[in-house]
Amino acid sequence: MSIKQSESRSGLKSKLASRNLEFEDSELEEALKKYNYFNLFNGIESILLSKTNPKTFNKVKLDDFIAIRVFNSIKI
Incomplete structure (x- = not known):
């Protein structure tokens, strides 16, 4: 298994957009x-x-x- 190279934020935005994920650019940037x-x-x-x-x-x-x-990070 090889090590993956990190991808730029614009590359990640393009990848997620091509998968039809609905998002605002600014919200994705913050996330x-x-x-x-x-x-x-x-x-x-x-x-x-x-x-x-x-x-x-x-x-x-x-x-x-x-x-x-957020749900997964809640400690009970």
Whole structure:
């Protein structure tokens, strides 16, 4: 397994837009700064994908990922 090169924020925006994720550029920028791509999307994207090859979302918003991330971080 090789090490992945980090991708620019504009590259990440393009990738997510091509997968039909609904987001405002400024909101995505803030989310990437706060959570980073790996912590926000990897691991939970599979439960929100409508199609896996190619990865495609259907009526999924950035807020859905943020809500799941926040929920997962709640300590009881």
